Amino acid sequence: MHAQTSRPSANSSTSSVSTTASSAATPPSALPPTPDYDSWPVAVAIAEVTSDSRVLTVTWQDGRVSRYHSVWLRENAADDSTINPATRERILDLSCLEAWPQIAAARLDDSGAVELIMSPEQRTLRFHPGWLRAHDYDNCEDPLAPLVAVETWLGGADAAPDTLDASTFSTTAIDSPEEASTLEPALESLLRKGLVRLRGLPTEPGTLARVAERIGPVRATNFGTLFDVRAKPDPDSNAYTSIALPPHVDLPTREYHPGLQCLHCLENSVAGGQAVMLDGFAVADALRQEDPEAFSTLTQVHWRYANTAKTTDYVWHSPMIVLDDQGQLSEVRIADFLRGPLMTDFDLVEEAYRALMALQGLLRQSRFALRFTYAPGDLVIFDNRRLLHARDAFEGDSGHRWLQGCYLERDEVRSRYRMLQRRQRERSLSDA
Ligand SMILES: [Fe+2]
Structure with a gap:
């Protein structure tokens, strides 16, 4: 990791090529394309570039110094020997180059872009300064950081x-x-x-599909593309009754349970049926603090999640708390009514159940529960691999309670959020 440094002297000993922008009399050329469809405003211009055969060093006008390997630059060029201009997807196979790509010359051109001559190809490549700054891996503290920092929360009155x-x-x-x-x-x-509520939407059936598709494609399941949550005869899920539902995620019986659930209220005039949401990550964090052994057990024992419907037979085995390869909480699979018989090592069974009961004890604590009543026109969207949702029982004869639901994936949220940011950058560029 580089610390920020002051502008290097012109006779730097590491510099084989060092050029600053010339004061050309002709109008500056346009900035080069980038190997994507994004927009990269040049918030900070380049002050100077230096290089040796393997490393380009960029000094920015705010004093930051960024290094880029020649092989990385060669692979990420935006010319038509590297990407298909129609798709902006890579067509270059690095292993087909005659030799390891090296920098024969580097300079800052009159547009403020970096121009390199690569050997042995003798190919000239240009790099957009905004793109280089945005992909400064030399100064990136955590390239795996989430788009938005995760914030756990508690419920309460x-x-x-x-x-x-x-x-x-x-x-x-x-x-x-x-x-x-x-x-x-x-x-x-x-x-x-992992949770947001939109209020005041129309209450026509099907509105949900049109709203959800503004985020991304809806994921169909055996419950359909849009499903109706209301008491009905011959239900194929406890959700389609008026009984209370304990805190759960939907479809943990799938290898990849849906990342997002949307519930849109069309009618709610029943007595009872209050909605309850819990942040599964907050509950898991509390378990990690209060009973580390139980937490560890639930990240290791594979529980059996099983659908017992009359016409489908979904089964998946997974830990109840899933960590990513950085040790961060990735997902929870909690749904007591969708667990089948535990099938694990004989010697692990009692500790597995002890850990499960420690978790269940936390789930009953009111400090985690966020309670609200759906109003017609409400759309609640939540991360189904993080949040748990529950429902109080309601009196089926006291009125009508009708929610429409659908699923999407976390990928769609991230892609749409990036696109909104890209559109904002494009607008700021066109306004400039
Ligand atoms: Fe549910």
Whole structure:
């Protein structure tokens, strides 16, 4: 990792080539393309470039120094020997080059871009300064950091979901600034807290599909693309009754359980049926603090998740708490009514159940529960691999309770959020 340094002297001993921008009388040339469809404003210009055969060193006008390997630059060039200009996908196979790519010459051109001559190809490549700055791996503290920092939360009497007025959202133009003014904070809440509530949407059946598709494609399951959550005869899920539902994620019986769940309230006039949400990451963190052995057990024992419906037979085995390869919480699979018989080592069974009961004890604590009542027009979107949702029992004869639901994937939230940021950069460039 580089510390920031002052501008190097012109006779730096590591410099085989060192050139600053010339004061050409002709108009500056345009900045080169980038190997993507994104926009990269030049917030900080390059002051100077130096290189040896294997490393380009860029000194920025704010004093930052960034190093880039010749092989990395060769692979990430934007010319048509490296990417297909029609798709911006790479066509270069590095192993087909005659030799390891080296920098024969480096200079800053009159547009402020870096121009390299690569050997042995004798190929001239140009690099956009905004793109180089955005991909400065030499000064990147955590390239795997999430788009938005995860923030765990507790419930309690005063807790409420992040809530946005969406009364005009469903009529805004796709990709418009008006759409972004609701969608961007909504997706940010989803990425940060795993939960957001939009209020004031129309209550026509099917509205959910049109709203959800503004984030990304809806994931179909054996419950359909849009499913109706209401008491019905001959139910194929406890969700389709009026009984209370304990805290759970949906579809842990799948290898890849849905990353996102949307529930849109069309009607709610029943007595009871209050919704409850818990941050599964906050519960898992509390278990890690209070009972590290139980936490460890639940990250290792593979439980059996099984669907017992009449016409489908989904089964998957997974730990109840899943960590990523950095040791960070990645997902929880908690749904007591969707677990089959535990099939694990004989000697692990009692500790597995002890750990499960420690977790269940936490789930009953009111400090984790965020409670609210759905109003018609509410759309609650939550991370189904992080949050647990539950429901109080309701009196089926006291009125009507009708939610429509659907699933999407976490990927769609991240992609849409990046696209909103890209559109914002494009607008700031066109306004400049
Ligand atoms: Fe559910």
